[in-house]
Amino acid sequence: MPVRLRKFIGTIIIVFLVASYALIANTIAVARLGDTPWWGHLLYFALTGMLWIIPAMFLIKWMQGPKKSQ
Structure with missing residues (x-):
């Protein structure tokens, strides 16, 4: 598959x-965090804000295509 199509x-x-x-x-968050203190919201959104990076990282590696051997 061409790299351009992968991207x-x-x-x-x-x-x-x-x-x-x-x-x-x-x-x-709306369903579960209604009664939690502010630090619970902060912790939840900090964690979920960084968690999406893991699947995106693997997808970006796939988008780059196979490594070229030298």
């Missing part, structure tokens, strides 16, 4: 990943 597909997947992840994370 196009990967970009679409990343946009969908971020949008759906934000929707799910905020839905969970």
